[in-house]
Amino acid sequence: MKRIVIVGAGAVGSHIGALLTKHDQDITLLDYWHEHVEAIRREGVRLSGMSEADSQTIRVNAMHMAEAAQLAHQKPVDIAIVATKSYDTEWATMMIRPYLAADGFVVSLQNCINEERIAGIVGWGRTVGCIAARISVELYAPGQVRRQAPTGAAHHTVFRVGEIHGRVTPRVSRLAELLSLVDTAKVTTNLWGERWAKLSHNAMRNGVAAVTGMRGNDIDGDEAVRRFTIMLGAEAVQVGQALGYELEKVGKIDPRTLARADTDAQAYQAVEDLLVKERTDRVRGDLQRPSTGQDILKGRRTEIEFINGYVADQGRRLGIATPYNEKVTRLVNEVERGTIQPDPRHIKEIA
Numbered sequence: 503m504k505r506i507v508i509v510g511a512g513a514v515g516s517h518i519g520a521l522l523t524k525h526d527q528d529i530t531l532l533d534y535w536h537e538h539v540e541a542i543r544r545e546g547v548r549l550s551g552m553s554e555a556d557s558q559t560i561r562v563n564a565m566h567m568a569e570a571a572q573l574a575h576q577k578p579v580d581i582a583i584v585a586t587k588s589y590d591t592e593w594a595t596m597m598i599r600p601y602l603a604a605d606g607f608v609v610s611l612q613n614c615i616n617e618e619r620i621a622g623i624v625g626w627g628r629t630v631g632c633i634a635a636r637i638s639v640e641l642y643a644p645g646q647v648r649r650q651a652p653t654g655a656a657h658h659t660v661f662r663v664g665e666i667h668g669r670v671t672p673r674v675s676r677l678a679e680l681l682s683l684v685d686t687a688k689v690t691t692n693l694w695g696e697r698w699a700k701l702s703h704n705a706m707r708n709g710v711a712a713v714t715g716m717r718g719n720d721i722d723g724d725e726a727v728r729r730f731t732i733m734l735g736a737e738a739v740q741v742g743q744a745l746g747y748e749l750e751k752v753g754k755i756d757p758r759t760l761a762r763a764d765t766d767a768q769a770y771q772a773v774e775d776l777l778v779k780e781r782t783d784r785v786r787g788d789l790q791r792p793s794t795g796q797d798i799l800k801g802r803r804t805e806i807e808f809i810n811g812y813v814a815d816q817g818r819r820l821g822i823a824t825p826y827n828e829k830v831t832r833l834v835n836e837v838e839r840g841t842i843q844p845d846p847r848h849i850k851e852i853a
């Protein structure tokens with residue numbers, strides 16, 4: 503059996519680690535947050551979801567980051583899943599590197615585009631990417647994770663695992679098989695197109711949640727805020743396409759339509775209809791809050807420079823204007839510094 507260590511047991515890491523453990527996999531969670539690790543050791547990971555039936559408590563092997571050196575006395579790590587925030591990627595990879603098996607590898611199970619950061623430490627050959635599309639989890643108390651997206655059905659694949667070069671290898675096939683114990687999973691031959699599509703999705707929702715303090719369904723329910731998210735998405739897709747990526751769908755939205763939505767009224771309407779429909783169809787629960795919004799509530803650093811900030815940086819490099827992504831990045835920075843408080847008006851006034 504493969505030994506899997508999850509470095510960064512936040513909402514995503516704890517959720518996946520608990521469900522893999524439930525399916526008898528060899529999982530170790532590794533995290534800095536003392537109370538969280540202690541709560542898991544005492545009581546297990548408490549999962550809840552959109553219905554009562556989703557509630558369960560699973561005992562999981564958890565280690566404090568300060569105990570990581572103990573790994574030297576244990577079975578080498580076959581798969582290290584990095585599920586930290588993007589700004590913690592380098593040290594997390596550096597920390598786990600000495601404990602990897604000879605053929606061990608590191609998987610970025612994060613948002614944003616962190617594979618190059620990981621490859622800089624363990625090499626491209628030991629780097630794998632995995633997108634988690636529509637999992638919507640929140641670590642709202644030590645050891646307690648709530649999910650606000652239904653589990654994937656036949657029409658939606660949650661985990662998309664891919665090699666950097668796009669070929670289907672035994673190790674990514676095996677990883678997708680493992681993740682399918684948690685939810686729907688597949689191997690993608692288009693990791694970069696998936697990554698940029700998810701980045702565009704996050705560019706639409708995460709910064710806006712942080713600046714407004716709004717939850718996912720409220721964002722889609724407000725015409726002015728919704729307009730702003732569509733502009734963000736259009737810019738993000740334009741930049742991704744200019745970089746040469748063949749973007750996959752952004753949520754349910756065709757990227758070519760989204761790219762035109764800032765100038766073409768028909769394209770705009772098509773995107774808006776989909777966003778409104780997602781809300782009606784309840785593709786996310788009412789408690790769902792994009793992770794950057796969760797960070798603000800918790801008074802923690804956000805990944806904004808890796809989401810909207812990154813889109814704006816790449817746009818600048820290519821000579822593509824990204825005023826909406828620039829603006830939301832600046833606003834989130836101000837919220838983080840406490841010079842403004844989260845409020846929908848920051849966005850509504852511009853939109």
Ligand SMILES: NC(=O)C1=CN([C@@H]2O[C@H](COP(=O)(O)OP(=O)(O)OC[C@H]3O[C@@H](n4cnc5c(N)ncnc54)[C@H](OP(=O)(O)O)[C@@H]3O)[C@@H](O)[C@H]2O)C=CC1
Pocket residue numbers: 510511512513514515533534535585586587588611612613614634635637638639640641793800805
């Ligand atoms: N949440 C989601 O639905 C999704 C998230 N992602 C991505 O996955 C990656 C991990 O995100 P996510 O799991 O949401 O991150 P979390 O914010 O849940 O956890 C990240 C880390 O923050 C610390 N932490 C979290 N909450 C607290 C708290 N209240 N007090 C003290 N420390 C806390 C923990 O340890 P430490 O102290 O070591 O920082 C934890 O490992 C990111 O790249 C994110 O964008 C991708 C898809 C969906």
Ligand SMILES: CC(C)(CO)C(=O)C(=O)O
Pocket residue numbers: 613636637638639703704707708791792793794
């Ligand atoms: C759930 C989703 C897609 C919301 O933007 C996400 O990835 C996040 O919260 O970071």
